[in-house]
Amino acid sequence: MLKDSELLGGTTPVVAIALVLLPVVLPSAALATEILIFALAALACNLLLGYGGLLSFGQGIFFGAGAYLASLAMIHAGAGFLTALATAALSGTLIAAVVGALAIRRTGIYFVMMTLAFNQTAYFIAYTLDEWTGGENGLLDVPRPPLALFGATLADLGSPMSYYVFVAVVFLLIFVATKRVIASPFGSTLIAIRDNEARADAVGYNTKHFKIVAFAVSGAITALAGALYAMLLNFAPLENIQMSENIVILTVIGGTGSLLGSLLGAGSWVIISDMFAEVWPRWLIVMGGALILVVLFLRGGIWGGIESLAERISSKKGKPG
Amino acid sequence: MSAFILKVEKLCLSYSGFMAVDNVTFQVARNTIHSIIGPNGAGKTSLFHCLTGARRPTSGYVEFDGREITREPTHKRVSAGMARSFQITSLFQNLTVRENLRLASQGRDGDGALTFWRSAFARREHIEVADAVMERLGLTKRADAAAGGLPHGQQRILELGMALCGRPRLLLLDEPTAGMGVEDIPLMTRLIAELGKEYSVMLIEHNMGIVMSISDVITVMSQGGILVEGKPEVIRADARVREAYLGDAA
Amino acid sequence: MLYAFQVLNGLGLGMIYFLISVGLTIIFGLLNFVNFAHGAFFMIGGYLCYSLVGWTGSFWLSLLFGPLFVAFAAWLAEKILFHRIYHLPHTFHILVTVGIALILQETTIMIWGPVGKNISVPEGLQGVVTLWAFAYPVYRLFLISFTIIIALALWYLLERTRFGALVRAGSESAEMISLLGTNIHRLFAATFALGVGLAGLAGTLSAPVRGVNPFMGVEVLGIAFVVVVIGGMGSFTGALLGGLLVGLVQSLMSTIWPEGASLMIYGAMAAVILLRPYGLFGRA
Structure with missing residues (x-):
């Protein structure tokens, strides 16, 4: 925890370098953008699961809501790029606070079951409101307006590369901000609640408030990711809401309790899906298997694996003589 | 009074x-x-x-x-x-002794600790309380050890320290x-x-x-x-x- | 009259939900294990019905062998994988079974394709009967009667046999289980197979009514969770009353507001959570 408090040190330069390399190494900037969007969603899921110990199968609600509401703001209210993103983040905050407040009325498995049930609720709401969401067909023709501030156009985001640069900047900002959240009084208390909720209660914290704020922050980031996704695809599918399970899986595979792990998880997920999409559309089987293997043998996920490998190497080098 | x-x-x-x-x-x-x-x-x-x-x-x-x-x-x-200690030791097992005590001190802030935009270490007074309690209880040498790794006797003393941190x-x-x-x-x-x-x-x-x-x-x-x-x-x-x-x- | 019709439909639906949830709940009660692959096993039960009817031409054979196969698969999974993770926290149970559910779903798409299938109502149970003043499908009537018999048999099994006594004793206290000695692994595996087999049975029975598709597992899992949140985990009565309540709400709402019928059951759950956080029949 102390390590992460160095906002611009530690893992931040690693992420910055990765952001520069991604579009160079990958076949397309759009693919790189997709990785960052899912990494944002994973980051938000990780805040809940890795730091707060809250396993939420409701992240798709916030992802879907962000996609729909940003799109609707642009289509029906003529909102600009930043306004649409702000709409998504704000509504994500509110929806997540409400869902979180309801779900944490129960703890343990009941809590997890309720997040899944609320996810189904959101799915049926979106399905029922088809005049707004397009129902099963999804919301079509989502625009990607230029980046403008107070009427002055700053950048046209039409090309995949320019959009990637914008998303990369957003990702870096949120990555650093999340580090700050984790090392804040709030974040340190969240970790304490995960460790021992009864004690956290006894030393004076209203643990419910902390969990609700964790949901709100997580919901804001996830909804932002959903909005960016809709603008990437120019489309907001109903399946966004069913993304919860995938978000949890890629977060766990990447490594819970490490923000860099979220980027690794999203990266491997998107790259594998891209590689297999044409050849073997049932590649999700591999992800199901990977999830089981990670839980059984590699608790820290990919990042945990890298860390323990690095430790082993450095301890060998560090031995005198 | x-x-x-x-x-x-x-x-x-x-x-x-x-x-x-x-x-x-x-x-x-x-x-x-x-x-x-x-x-x-x-x-x-x-x-x-x-x-x-x-x-x-x-x-x-x-x-x-x-x-x-x-x-x-x-x-x-x-x-x-009001502050309490538990009959069965109840600590933040995976966190360090200092962090246990700092969190216990921060607990006095209640919902004030929901602040998520500042560093936890910006509030020096909680670290000072934690350090003072550690000094008093003779735990300073173990400040950076995980609470769960302490011998039982020291865990009991830390348990008492958690209550003290609430002033x-x-x-x-x-x-x-x-x-x-x-x-x-x-x-x-x-x-x-x-x-x-x-x-x-x-x-x-x-x-x-x-x-x-x-x-x-x-x-x-x-x-x-x-x-x-x-x-x-x-x-x-x-x-x-x-x-x-x-x-x-x- | 329309309401009587819907009440019967709701009864059938509710009994299906009961079969699914009671399986989930006895596994949780005895093994303290959270099975997120429960819905996927329900789906497999449905698909087996489709294929077995296709091969053998007999619904009755599929009704016998479908659930048995599902139970056997669950027994195997318990022997190979699940018994290794009982001691881990619930989060790990959930993640591992989510992985299993994903594998089952994708395998189903590989075998049967991504598009749903319809299963015709078995011969002899086609057509309608006239009850009082309305016509009611024979198969649905059979479904209601058959599930009631299963529920009674299950009650007998849990309340009046040695197996049931062991399951109940184990659910009450963990120390009790350790006193049972060597039979414990067999008991766990058998309970797991029974619980999942009930989900498979529910899948087979409901296949002629609702058809099958590869994504129904998640939907059914969500509903089972609603039942369990309302009725409480680990209780036969809770699963029965919760299941019937959810089935009736869904069925009656489908005449009033067809699009929102599925929504209503989740609304009912939210209401229960707000008013009675520990469920209608739950203990703290």
């Missing part, structure tokens, strides 16, 4: 008909050590649960520092100046020596005696040596109710207590 930090009147707690706490009335004077003793199942821990807010009493009245708190949740009692006016200590080795007990006894001078302390304890040597007042509980209350020498001499409790213990 009343001479009493805590007033309890006609307090009852029943679990589906069973009276765990039965019509209990007593008062705790400021800056004294008030011990609760009694055989197992006498209702001592249930009484503590009602005082700390872990259980809601069935009926009765609790006043802390001139304010009614009968139905207030735990976290409000903490910010009002309380009333300390509720539930069997602080439970499971401690004989060699660690004198240290703990001295610590509690010292604390009794600065704070008001309510103590549940089985070790009669400790109770008789440091208590100002002793309340003896039996079957949920109060059997007798008085100074150690009065309790020692009471025939009913000998019969109900000391008799078994000896």
Whole structure:
């Protein structure tokens, strides 16, 4: 925890370098953008699961809501790029606070079951409101307006590369901000609640408030990711809401309790899906298997694996003589 | 200001008909050590649960520092100046000793700790409290060790330190020596005696040596109710207590 | 009359939900294990019905062998994988079974394709009967009667047999289980197979009514969770009453507001959570 408090040190330069390399190494900037969007969603899921110990199968609600509401703001209210993103983040905050407040009325498995049930609720709401969401067909023709501030156009985001640069900047900002959240009084208390909720209660914290704020922050980031996704695809599918399970899986595979792990998880997920999409559309089987293997043998996920490998190497080098 | 930090009147707690706490009335004077003793199942821990807010009493009245708190949740009692230690050690096992104590100190902020845009270390006072408590308890050398990795005796002392970090006016200590080795007990006894001078302390304890040597007042509980209350020498001499409790213990 | 019709439908639906949830709940009660693959096993039960009817031409054979196969698969999974993770926290149970559910779902798509299938109502149970003043499908009537028989048999098994006594004793206290000695692994595996087999049975029975598709597992899992949140985990009565309640709400709402019928059951759950956080029949 102390390590992460160095906002611009530690893992931040690693992420910055990765952001520069991604579009160079990958076949397309759009693919790189997709990785960052899912990494944002994973980051938000990780805040809940890795730091707060809250396993939420409701992240798709916030992802879907962000996609729909940003799109609707642009289509029906003529909102600009930043306004649409702000709409998504704000509504994500509110929806997540409400869902979180309801779900944490129960703890343990009941809590997890309720997040899944609320996810189904959101799915049926979106399905029922088809005049707004397009129902099963999804919301079509989502625009990607230029980046403008107070009427002055700053950048046209039409090309995949320019959009990637914008998303990369957003990702870096949120990555650093999340580090700050984790090392804040709030974040340190969240970790304490995960460790021992009864004690956290006894030393004076209203643990419910902390969990609700964790949901709100997580919901804001996830909804932002959903909005960016809709603008990437120019489309907001109903399946966004069913993304919860995938978000949890890629977060766990990447490594819970490490923000860099979220980027690794999203990266491997998107790259594998891209590689297999044409050849073997049932590649999700591999992800199901990977999830089981990670839980059984590699608790820290990919990042945990890298860390323990690095430790082993450095301890060998560090031995005198 | 009343001479009493805590007033309890006609307090009852029943679990589906069973009276765990039965019509209990007593008062705790400021800056004294008030011990609760009694055989197992006498209702001592249930009484503590009602005082700390872990259980809601069935009926009765609790006043802390001139304010009614009968139905207030735990976290409000903490910010009002009440702190507890647990009979079964309850620490943030995976966090360091210093972080355990810093979090306990930060707990006084209550919802103020929801601040997520500042560094936790910007609030120096919590680190200072943690460091001071560590120094006092002789844990400074173990500051960066995980709490779960400490030997049992030190965990018990840290457990007490967690309560101290709340800068309380009333300390509720539930069997602080439970499971401690004989060699660690004198240290703990001295610590509690010292604390009794600065704070008001309510103590549940089985070790009669400790109770008789440091208590100002002793309340003896039996079957949920109060059997007798008085100074150690009065309790020692009471025939009913000998019969109900000391008799078994000896 | 329309309402009587919907009440019967709701009864059938509710009994299906009961079969699914009671399986989930006895596994949780005895093994303290959270099975997020429960819905996927329900789906497999449905698909087996489809294929077995295709091969053998007999619904009755599929009704026998479908659930048995599902139970056997669950027994195997318990022997190979699940018994290794009982001691881990619930989060790990959830993640591992989510992985299993994903594998089952994708395998189903590989075998049967991504598009749903319809299963015709078995011969002899086609057509309608006239009850009072309305016509009611024979198969649905059979479904209601058959599930009631299963529920009674299950009740007998849990309340009146040695197996049931062991399951109940184990659910009450963990120490009790350790006193049972060597039979414990067999008991766990058998209970797991029974619980999951009930989900498979529910899948087979409901296939002729609702058809099958590869994504029904998640939907059914969500509903089972609603039942369990309302009725409480680990209780036969809770699963029965919760299941019937959810089935009836869904069925009656489908006449009033067809699009919102599925929504309503989740609304009912939210209401229960707000008013009675520990469920209608739950203990703290």
